[in-house]
Amino acid sequence: MGATAAGQPAIVVRDLGIRYNLRLTRRTTIKSSLPGLLRRGGDGAPKHFWALRHVGFRLDHGESLAIIGPNGAGKSTLLLALAGILEPSEGEIQTQGRVSTLLTLGAGFELELSGRDNIDLAGAFLGVDHREMAALTPSIIEFADIGAFIDAPVKTYSTGMKARLGFAIATAITPDILLLDEVLGTGDQTFRARSQARIRELIGRAKAIVLVTHDLAYVTEFCNRAMLVERGQIIREGEPGEVTELYRQRVTERKLLAETEGQRFAEAPAAAG
Amino acid sequence: MTGPTTEALAPPLVKAARRSLLSLALEGFRDIVQRQRLIRYLVGADLKRTHVDTLFGQLWWIFDPLLQMAVYYVLVSFISTRQIPDYALFLFAAVLPWKWFATTVNDATMSVVNRQSLIRQIQFPKVVLPTAAVVAGTLSFMIGLIALGIVYLFFLDRLSPWVLLLPVVAAVQFVFTLALAIALSACNAFYRDVQNVMRHIVRLWFYLSPGLYSLDHIGHGTARTILSLNPFAPLFESYRAITWGMGPPQWLGLLWVLALSVLLLILALALFKRVEPAFARIL
Numbered sequence: 432m433g434a435t436a437a438g439q440p441a442i443v444v445r446d447l448g449i450r451y452n453l454r455l456t457r458r459t460t461i462k463s464s465l466p467g468l469l470r471r472g473g474d475g476a477p478k479h480f481w482a483l484r485h486v487g488f489r490l491d492h493g494e495s496l497a498i499i500g501p502n503g504a505g506k507s508t509l510l511l512a513l514a515g516i517l518e519p520s521e522g523e524i525q526t527q528g529r530v531s532t533l534l535t536l537g538a539g540f541e542l543e544l545s546g547r548d549n550i551d552l553a554g555a556f557l558g559v560d561h562r563e564m565a566a567l568t569p570s571i572i573e574f575a576d577i578g579a580f581i582d583a584p585v586k587t588y589s590t591g592m593k594a595r596l597g598f599a600i601a602t603a604i605t606p607d608i609l610l611l612d613e614v615l616g617t618g619d620q621t622f623r624a625r626s627q628a629r630i631r632e633l634i635g636r637a638k639a640i641v642l643v644t645h646d647l648a649y650v651t652e653f654c655n656r657a658m659l660v661e662r663g664q665i666i667r668e669g670e671p672g673e674v675t676e677l678y679r680q681r682v683t684e685r686k687l688l689a690e691t692e693g694q695r696f697a698e699a700p701a702a703a704g
Numbered sequence: 705m706t707g708p709t710t711e712a713l714a715p716p717l718v719k720a721a722r723r724s725l726l727s728l729a730l731e732g733f734r735d736i737v738q739r740q741r742l743i744r745y746l747v748g749a750d751l752k753r754t755h756v757d758t759l760f761g762q763l764w765w766i767f768d769p770l771l772q773m774a775v776y777y778v779l780v781s782f783i784s785t786r787q788i789p790d791y792a793l794f795l796f797a798a799v800l801p802w803k804w805f806a807t808t809v810n811d812a813t814m815s816v817v818n819r820q821s822l823i824r825q826i827q828f829p830k831v832v833l834p835t836a837a838v839v840a841g842t843l844s845f846m847i848g849l850i851a852l853g854i855v856y857l858f859f860l861d862r863l864s865p866w867v868l869l870l871p872v873v874a875a876v877q878f879v880f881t882l883a884l885a886i887a888l889s890a891c892n893a894f895y896r897d898v899q900n901v902m903r904h905i906v907r908l909w910f911y912l913s914p915g916l917y918s919l920d921h922i923g924h925g926t927a928r929t930i931l932s933l934n935p936f937a938p939l940f941e942s943y944r945a946i947t948w949g950m951g952p953p954q955w956l957g958l959l960w961v962l963a964l965s966v967l968l969l970i971l972a973l974a975l976f977k978r979v980e981p982a983f984a985r986i987l
Binding site for chain 2: 452511512514515516517518520521522524525527532543548561
């Protein structure tokens with residue numbers, strides 16, 4: 432793994448754009464999309480939505496990048512694209528080394544299977560060699576700290592247990608690039624401390640980390656770089672302290688703007704009347 | 705960007721270029737071969753999940769076709785005056801393979817949609833999902849063969865060495881089912897109407913296939929010609945020939961269904977690989 436030494440690029444993103452087709456979105460049936468299909472090339476409503484556009488950055492091994500921004504800014508879309516789950520509509524992404532995603536913990540678990548079987552299943556989904564997975568299993572079980580429950584069906588687990596097992600699996604396979612989406616806050620106090628220690632360890636082993644979070648405290652604590660994303664574009668990229676400060680400012684500004692707008696609307700009818 | 709270090713990077717992820725049908729199909733086939741372990745785990749999970757809350761569990765794979773045969777037996781005895789000797793065995797030759805086909809097509813159609821949360825979280829070849837559904841259905845079919853053994857206890861004089869060819873006929877049905885399963889699971893991701901429509905199509909399909917009757921009962925008109933184009937005509941007639949008729953299967957018919965199935969499978973794999981990148985966007 433000499434190729435993943437610190438200072439080498441782990442992720443290079445060039446002019447990335449991700450476009451959603453608004454005609455084929457969630458839970459469509461033919462009836463609901465029929466008008467759109469008939470109107471093909473026609474008038475009015477936009478058919479596409481650019482969740483990300485003209486995004487470019489580079490992340491080296493050993494760095495950890497926080498992506499912050501308001502809801503719907505495109506943060507999670509960016510993470511999905513880095514994971515290879517969403518295909519770029521334009522531009523390109525290059526990654527070096529094994530990418531592991533920890534987007535929502537334990538969502539892929541089979542409830543009828545035991546924790547142990549789910550470790551195997553997760554390994555197979557992630558494409559990890561089964562001998563490697565077998566070697567990792569004891570440490571996963573130990574880290575997840577669910578004791579004898581490991582041989583019970585996952586449907587008997589508490590939310591916290593599922594989250595711990597998910598975290599243990601995703602971080603056990605020592606990814607070169609770890610993608611995290613709002614997961615550091617899971618579990619109780621002790622597990623939180625241990626998961627944070629694990630993240631620090633991964634950072635220390637010259638692994639690259641991209642973290643999406645709303646908790647600005649994590650940004651300054653865990654990351655050496657930060658990126659502010661709004662409406663699918665990078666607003667600022669740099670020191671965590673500086674970027675979070677800018678984000679706070681913009682949030683306050685927007686709040687003020689919304690308040691004054693609200694007042695104007697509230698006053699308008701009164702003035703007219 | 706600083707020069708030479710980027711050379712160590714993996715090939716870039718970019719918007720996939722349009723590719724030829726065969727190269728897409730080949731990649732789909734490679735996905736299935738390379739992820740056998742994943743398919744095996746998914747099949748195990750599938751078998752564990754079905755019938756988990758029933759008293760008899762997996763035994764339902766044996767009871768269910770027997771009960772279904774009983775229902776058809778009673779029904780047909782009432783409405784038809786024609787006497788077919790050993791009709792229970794005659795029926796069973798079609799009921800068991802059909803249960804395999806109908807359940808599998810149903811499960812496979814939903815297989816991609818049912819994993820939508822995972823598809824948005826892990827990058828893996830999605831074609832393993834319908835494939836696993838078909839393999840799980842096939843294992844259940846094998847358990848169901850025990851029911852065939854039970855039926856044979858009552859018709860021992862109809863047992864012949866031809867019945868050993870059952871895996872050959874089943875192999876042809878497997879390829880046909882896999883092709884449909886892969887295509888339907890992809891279509892259902894875009895339009896959930898597919899799963900609703902398929903339930904009814906599958907039911908109608910059974911009555912249009914020579915399962916409760918034999919093609920010989922139809923006569924030799926246009927109706928028979930049309931009905932024999934149905935892939936399940938040679939399949940059912942072959943199952944029946946080897947289990948009930950104590951004779952050889954319809955080799956020519958099976959060959960035509962196999963050729964059709966392989967062609968469909970190539971098209972289905974190509975279709976699946978073509979739309980696969982869109983799954984994470986639309987689910």
